[in-house]
Amino acid sequence: MFSVVKPEAWLSGHSTLKSGRLLLVCHVSGFYPKPVWVMWMRDEQEQLGTKHEDPFPHADGTWYLRANLDVAAEDAAGLSCRVRHSSLGDQDIILYWGRRLSASLISLAVIVPLILLIVLMLLFKKRW
Template sequence: VLQYFLTGLFSDISSAELSAVAVLGDVPIFTLDPGNWSIHFHWPWVSQAAAEGDTKKLMSQRQIALRSVIRYVHEKVQQTEMDYPLVIQIRGGCELYPNMTSWGFLHIGEGGEDLVTFEVYEQRWEVQQQSQMAEQVIRDLNRQRSIKVLLEYLMSVICQSQIRSLNKYGRATLERQELPVATVFARTPSPHQLLLVCHVTAFYPRPISVAWLRDGQEVPPGPELNTSPILPNADLTYQLYSVLAVAPQDGHSYACRVRHRSLGTRSLLIPWG
């Protein structure tokens, strides 16, 4: 999935601050400097991909497009008599499937709430909240056939092409695999309870399976088992915790089992005690 996120902070009628980031899957591709609207590529191969086809032309037109966004938002605020400050968020992009079909999307929000969405393949804007701003926006934009055709082209044809170019030049980064590192330790919150903690970190890609085994059998989900969400590390790897509550000296053996793509058909098995 290639996604573009644009955030605009409109403090008053004379000011606006725009920032943007693009990600492919969970890999940052570029950021937009809010000060001068310059593009910062996160990887050398992204600039290679950006030099191909229509992407270079689109990058060169970004300042015109961003000024148009600012002007349009200020116009709508005046027409609907909304109050400053306000925050506008735009998320657009596409997902390319293995059979080479794709799904494009474009959503606009205001103040953290969905405002309007563009149905790419139907070339139609739809309201996501009942507000004067949302109604005004879709009335305006649904009249602009040329803009709808352009957006459909960008969210489908151009977006697909960008994914293919990024995959071609960035394969080593996008398909990398990092082995998980797992440790098991215990905490004693009370004399009658022992918390066994399995900490798994430094793995990539994100999908992973972590389970506790009791006497060789997987412990099923229940109140004594608590697993954290998968959390990002600063180095583009991930971590999580799985905690099992047991009675001290209950006579059972425990081990943490980790399965991950980087391990192939193997599993990590880290016993407690």
């Protein structure tokens, strides 16, 4: 048997039957030993609506677990899933669901293409 095996983690999500809601799923797989802590977070705050399924054994002796969170679609940005396991030491796995974009990043995404467009127009105009 293993001494410790690091988990792999990934996120998925889909719309629920309730309008405007998402079911976010944090998948954690391939870890050993069985004890693992998985939680949906916003900043450093645990999301109390996190629902954990019982760990499921893989044929190779490692484990799989899902942690689900049902949220309003507009509240999903800024959430993360945090995984703690003995194999990770102090290096938790943190996966982010749709980070919030800062105003400066949005401004940059608008201004840079506009500047490029103006430069291209000026270059094109000079050639004709």
